Amino acid sequence: MPSLLRKCDICRCWVDPERVAAVPKSKLCLTHAIKAEAYGGEYRLIWRQERTSKAGSLKLNYGSVIPKSVRNPSAVERVRLEYEESHF
Numbered sequence: 001m002p003s004l005l006r007k008c009d010i011c012r013c014w015v016d017p018e019r020v021a022a023v024p025k026s027k028l029c030l031t032h033a034i035k036a037e038a039y040g041g042e043y044r045l046i047w048r049q050e051r052t053s054k055a056g057s058l059k060l061n062y063g064s065v066i067p068k069s070v071r072n073p074s075a076v077e078r079v080r081l082e083y084e085e086s087h088f
């Protein structure tokens, strides 16, 4: 079982374990995740055509368009700058 103890990337406070359980890949506490939303979100969803040409690929969604959520570093960075400006 993965640990539910995690510190926020921005403020280093403990992220609510319930939030970690709900959004396991998030590295932000709720406060900073909400702030990141204003810049497009900690994660954003991208859509791509699944590749079917690669050897050894799992052809589960053959030829379909699948969503993928990717980390949005610029949003996290802007929240970090905002946080630092207000604390130093």
Ligand SMILES: [Zn+2]
Pocket (backbone or CB within 6 Å): 008, 009, 010, 011, 012, 013, 028, 029, 030, 031, 032
């Ligand atoms: Zn935080």
